């Protein structure tokens with residue numbers, strides 16, 4: 001029986017999966033059990049920031065496994081300290097907390113924000129404002145924060161005091177924020193929700209509400225962070241000044257790793273025992289994380305900006321040929337192509353796969369591309385040629 005069939009028998013049916021069996025990855029390529037070679041513009045949903053089989057990550061992981069795999073957070077974990085130091089140095093934040101995933105990072109940030117006000121004697125400040133179509137994860141509080149009601153359907157009561165306002169709707173945001181608000185939580189670029197960028201007015205509104213009401217700003221950099229927009233953290237592009245930042249996806253280079261970066265004023269209100277995790281900041285994951293962060297340098301950021309521009313130029317040519325392509329979206333190497341309802345994005349994803357190009361979708365009938373950050377110019381050319389063929393096939 002093929003693994004595709006076995007998967008249906010064994011694994012809970014929570015995903016729609018492609019009918020291929022991947023056996024190997026190398027850089028920007030994936031190989032399947034039939035010997036077919038795919039150009040990977042999904043990168044494990046923005047996880048494989050440096051492609052498959054990155055040599056430094058591999059070496060760091062093996063080196064750490066020669067010491068120990070795990071010791072718990074009851075003892076000082078040197079790879080965790082090294083990674084934390086590096087992140088604080090790059091970002092200017094004051095403290096780091098490590099966990100295993102994006103949703104846990106957001107749970108942590110939400111708890112830290114509420115605890116901060118509780119310790120300051122303002123326990124009433126619980127309300128957290130997030131955005132319609134945002135995505136913050138699948139555990140209960142992160143799901144409550146997520147601005148997609150369909151994902152909450154059938155799961156019963158959610159943690160309360162989460163309010164969703166429309167993306168880039170400054171007036172709606174202003175009307176919700178007051179001195180009883182705990183936090184405004186947003187992605188620096190709403191990727192799952194349809195590859196939506198922040199308006200300059202929205203950034204200004206958030207910054208002024210933060211000053212006026214002392215409301216905390218939590219930026220979810222799980223997908224857009226770690227260099228994907230051409231800056232280490234996505235919000236640097238737009239000029240936000242968050243109190244808490246969450247990381248995951250790209251930071252582990254393929255290993256499960258998440259994190260929260262905190263300003264000192266928040267760290268000052270936290271005590272031992274307030275929050276915790278057994279696996280969080282696992283030494284192997286942190287060793288891999290350090291190898292990732294050490295490779296996110298100026299040259300890589302230049303590549304992100306240039307390859308992003310190269311993709312957008314090629315997409316403009318494709319867009320000119322098809323009236324069902326509405327808009328090119330995104331920033332750096334989060335690229336979106338919004339389609340009208342006459343062309344279901346799933347058809348394009350399947351046609352691209354038939355051309356041996358992996359791409360994915362985002363909410364609102366948007367085609368999404370998340371190549372690894374070290375993708376080459378030749379690989380982008382190859383991907384765009386494959387995508388052009390996929391559009392020819394679906395438009396017939």
Ligand SMILES: *Cc1c(COP(=O)(O)O)cnc(C)c1O
Pocket residue numbers: 100101102103104106135136137138187191192220221222223224248249
């Ligand atoms: C993927 C994602 C998450 C959830 O991360 P998990 O590791 O799947 O829990 C949260 N926020 C954003 C912006 C994401 O893209």
